[in-house]
């Protein structure tokens with residue numbers, strides 16, 4: 001017998017109230033009619049068209065879409081690493097053209113400096129911004145504690161597992177106290193179990209730190225588990241198909257994966273993302289290898 005799923009838009013009074021509260025908070029990030037066209041050997045490639053959405057203070061927003069739909073392009077624009085062809089990006093009402101410590105970044109590829117210890121990696125941005133060594137070290141150790149890596153403060157990245165490296169990357173980004181944390185498929189290279197742990201972990205951190213998160217993924221479960229709202233992108237050119245308010249309460253744990261409301265949202269995402277699929281699964285990872293992210297991070301810190 002097929003299971004009857006609720007409408008993915010149905011909210012309990014508790015969840016509806018939560019969204020009402022969120023919608024009264026100030027807008028941290030305003031993406032306003034952003035478009036991006038690349039020049040390529042085969043002519044112009046329109047990667048993004050008319051992207052408009054807002055992220056409010058301490059909201060957790062996920063952007064989801066197939067490979068090649070422009071997610072990384074969008075996040076690079078938000079980070080100030082790429083220009084827009086149209087539209088603008090406002091951070092706390094101000095236009096942001098260049099990378100800055102007000103936007104923290106965590107990429108899929110491991111971007112720690114291999115020649116620095118965990119502690120020195122986290123201190124790096126703080127020192128760049130003029131903090132004295134003792135103060136930078138104290139701050140860094142607090143963030144390392146927050147991600148549970150105190151015993152590894154003097155270890156080098158090569159001595160850490162993938163999940164641990166990403167925890168350091170999160171600590172390093174948060175140490176700058178960014179207005180928004182931009183995460184581009186940060187757990188994409190991890191095995192399923194580690195990935196699930198990292199998701200719970202990230203929610204814990206988000207609950208304890210005053211930070212707004214924009215998280216890019218192509219994983220449906222990950223998006224529904226993490227997000228308050230999900231911005232669903234369609235490809236060629238990348239544009240917004242729908243913005244979904246996830247009707248699930250906080251706090252969330254693994255039991256939520258079996259919740260009919262969870263399944264209803266996931267089904268909706270499947271319907272939108274995979275209905276037109278098959279023909280254009282442009283995999284961009286090979287053309288823009290992860291190594292590139294390493295260089296980008298250096299521009300931000």
Ligand SMILES: Nc1ncnc2c1ncn2[C@@H]1O[C@H](COP(=O)(O)OP(=O)(O)O)[C@@H](O)[C@H]1O
Pocket residue numbers: 038039040045046047065066067068069070071072073074282284288
């Ligand atoms: N620097 C670039 N020059 C030309 N085309 C690009 C460039 N960066 C991205 N693209 C194109 O823009 C589209 C979106 O890419 P990307 O943002 O990497 O997608 P996603 O992260 O969703 O997989 C793809 O068609 C890709 O080939």
Ligand SMILES: [Mg+2]
Pocket residue numbers: 071072073
């Ligand atoms: Mg990408």
